[in-house]
Amino acid sequence: MKKKRVSLKDIADKVGVSTALVSYVLNGQEKEKRVGAEVVIKIRKAMEEMNYKPNFIARSLRYGTTQTIGLIVTDIANPFFSTMARHIEDEAYKSGYTVIIGSSDETSAKSDLLVETLLNRQVDGFIVVPAEGCEDCLSQIIEDKVPVVMVDRYVPGLVSNHVVLDNYSASYNATMHLINKGYKNIGLVAYKSYLIHMRERVRGYEEAMKAKGLEKQIWIKYIRFNHLKTDINKVIEAIGSKEDNNIDALFFATNTLSMAGLYKIHSLGIKVPDELAIIGFDGNEAFDFFYAPITYVKQPVDEMGKEAVRILLDQMNGSKKISHVNLMSQLILRNSC
Amino acid sequence: MKKKRVSLKDIADKVGVSTALVSYVLNGQEKEKRVGAEVVIKIRKAMEEMNYKPNFIARSLRYGTTQTIGLIVTDIANPFFSTMARHIEDEAYKSGYTVIIGSSDETSAKSDLLVETLLNRQVDGFIVVPAEGCEDCLSQIIEDKVPVVMVDRYVPGLVSNHVVLDNYSASYNATMHLINKGYKNIGLVAYKSYLIHMRERVRGYEEAMKAKGLEKQIWIKYIRFNHLKTDINKVIEAIGSKEDNNIDALFFATNTLSMAGLYKIHSLGIKVPDELAIIGFDGNEAFDFFYAPITYVKQPVDEMGKEAVRILLDQMNGSKKISHVNLMSQLILRNSC
DNA sequence: TTTGCGCATTAAAACGATTAAGCATATATT
DNA sequence: AATATATGCTTAATCGTTTTAATGCGCAAA
Incomplete structure (x- = not known):
């Protein structure tokens, strides 16, 4: 009406x-x-x-361009992605672009649906956090010659742009910090995933352990994304009951893993860092209030968002250059290790 | 290209x-x-x-409808709003609608800009968290006869739809809980704002205090939105040094106020709940990890988002009914009081 | 007088879809 | 045989904008 x-x-x-x-x-x-x-x-x-x-719609039809960017994250309710979305929004609006956001829930089915929806809506470009098995939906974008920048992770085979954390060094440095602090039985909690960012974090941990002659102590638990709580609770319980190899330090490979792990550690009354040292991933207010504030790997989420927009704008203006940006993390030292 | x-x-x-x-x-x-x-x-x-x-753009031009909803929040990086955005997104996609999000930073200037941008993009309807002084930009929407639903708060004079928390009862009940627990010098920390949700939260506190004969103990500190840290630190410092009226319990009127307050309480080493009891607003992982888990007023953010979409869809389908929905909060009891 | 040029403006096509109205042709009804 | 009805398809307008090509007009140069 x-x-x-x-x-x-x-x-x-x-x-x-x-x-x-x-x-x-x-x-x-x-x-x-x-x-x-x-x-x-x-x-x-x-x-x-x-x-x-x-009327922008009429203009868009005429120009064949909508001044709109499609942003596909795994979940906008995840603080890491909502913060990134905010930086993307700000940077995009500066250049007169509007952002449409969709959440894939880390599934390729929803990613496909989102890509199709947004392509039909003629977005001029995409910023995508690719989910597992998302090669197809991305190649659909690339075939259509619609500019795209991947963030947080990328699909190794695809020739396209990305802005990611230097996950290898982030993980290597965090692990090395634990080793230097004297911990020997350092465990890694990661997602069971072939996604490159996860593999790189695993690799960083492994290489740091090897570099210090701790290859025998390498201990990794892979958590299923859809069974986060169940799986992680099992892991923490085993550690609490000393069933598991006398783990004395844990490195969590993501935001959500860290939180789920800390909840269980807290409820079991495991003493941090005396019984168990901790390094988490991504800053978080909850880390600050844990009785032993959590040491964590800080990602430059603002840079990641803004840089992605800059590259995307460049591509939309016709640049053919493929950009691969690796951003450095920072280890924020606190009391948990 | x-x-x-x-x-x-x-x-x-x-x-x-x-x-x-x-x-x-x-x-x-x-x-x-x-x-x-x-x-x-x-x-x-x-x-x-x-x-x-x-091509959706061509279709939109022909139909005069874009199957798009504009969502204006104060800040998508705020977990309360990002969670709500997620529920809105899900509900909207179910009906074939896409969502464009914008952050107003609680200013009417940015709100105006967003409304104009989104109106030019011919969104079919709005879900808006109105900022202070936003009467004009909203009336612009209403004059254009574009359906709109306000969430979280509303503008009292405007004849339009809204879905909000029953802020009065939320605040009344929280305050009453503190009183029943035996606290006498209960303070309220609120934003300095004429926005209705804030006034209702203040009123709920005041009425509860009066109902128990504590009108003399009414003690309210108003924080400036743009000076959150400075202002709140002063308040907490004063309490810590006992300068201030022997406050023994604090009720924080929002999410961000709670967090800022807790940081300072933590850093000053004020003992919760022994020296100071606390009730916060909005659930939050950080509340769980505070050494004394924080009692808080829980908002049904999922219902708020979904209900807003339902009402908006109804309006877009031609309904003339004006809906005012008041959702009930829940007081989640923990150790902080 | 014709040609050319600068100036101010318009007509019309285009973008990609939807849809009312119209036009043949074939078949059924009187 | 004349008329009505059903069938299958096309034409063209429309949405609101941009933009190319065309047009008309006055004035100076030849």
Whole structure:
């Protein structure tokens, strides 16, 4: 039941000229197109009076471009991604772009659906956190020659842009920190996943252990994404009951893993860091309030978002350059190890 | 540099019919519009082969409707709003709607800008968390007869829909809980704001205090939104140094106030609940890990989001009914009081 | 007088879909 | 045989904008 908005034609009729002139004035081309000085004034006045606002949809159809970016994250309710979304939003709005967000829940089915929906809506480009098995939906974008930048992780085979954390060094450094602190039985809790960011985090941990002659002590638990609580509770319980190899330090490979793990550690009353040292992933207010504030790997989430937008804008402006950006993490030292 | 997508005309040309027939088949009107059986098959086949996807922009221009909802929150990085956004997204996608999100940073200037941007993009409806002084931008929407639902708070004068927490009872009950627990010098920390949700939270506190004969003990500190840390630190410091009236319990009126307050309480080493009892607002993982898990007012954020979408869809389908929904909060009891 | 040029403006096509109206042709009804 | 009805398809307008090509007009140069 919307009221009809004022159109270019309404202005043209009121002033008594063709729509072309109004369009020229609207787009500041009155000089190049030699619109008469008095007519310009009359058109401006009419626009003002009738409160004219151009219709972006019509413009989009004409231009074949919508000034819209599609952002696909795994879950916008996840603070890491909502914070990134905010930075992306700010950076995009600066250049007149609007952002449409969708959550894939880490499934390729939902990713596919989102890609299709957003492609049909003619977004000009994508920023995507690719889910597992998402090669197809991404190649669909790439085949259509729609610019795309992957963030947080990337699909190794695909020739495309990405902005990710240097996950290997992040994990290597965190592990090395634990080793240097004197911990020997250092465990890693990771997601069971072939996604590159996870593999790199695992690799960083392994290489650090090997570098210090601790290959025998390598101990990794893989958590199923859809059974986060069940799986992680088992892991922590085993550690608490000393069944498991006398683990004296744990490194959590993500935000959600850290939180789920800490809940169980807390409820079992395991003493941090005396019984168990901890390093988490991604800053988080909850880390600060844990009785032993949690040491964690901090990602430059603002840079990640902004850089992704910059690269995407570049691509949408026709650049053919493929960018691979690796951002450095920072280990924030606290009391948990 | 996008590859040209297949259009209706391309299909029509390939099959050798007019675009009308293709459109009929596309929209499942082959029966009503009596399209020949063999032609239907040929068109279907061509669509499949050429991987045809309808252009939503063209459709939008024709229909005057974009199947898009504009969501304006104060900050998508705020977990309360990102969680709500997620529920809104899910509910909207179910009905084929896409969501565009914008953050107003609690300023009317940014709200205005967002409303204008989204109106130009012809969104079919709005879900808005109105910022202070946002009467104008909202009335702009309402004048244009674009459906809108306010969430979290509403603008009292405006005749429009809203879905909010029953802030009065939430605050009344929380305060009453503190009183019943035997606390006498109960303080309220609120934002300095004329927004209705804040006024209702203040009123709930005041009425509860009065109801128990504690009107003399009413003690409220108003925090400036843009000076959150400075202002709240002063308040907590004063309490810590006992300068301030022997406050023995604090009720924080929002999410962000609670967190900022807890940081300072933590850093000053004030003992909760022995020296100071606490009730916070909105569930939060950090509340769980505070050494004395924080009692808090839980909002039904999922219901709020979903209900807002339902009402909005109803309005977009032509309903003239004005809905005012008040959702009940729940007081989650923990150790902080 | 014709040609050319600068100036101001318009007509019309285009973007990709939807849809009312119209046009043949074949079949059924009187 | 004349008329009505059903069938299958096309034409063209429409949504609101942009933009190319065309047009008309006055004035100076030839």
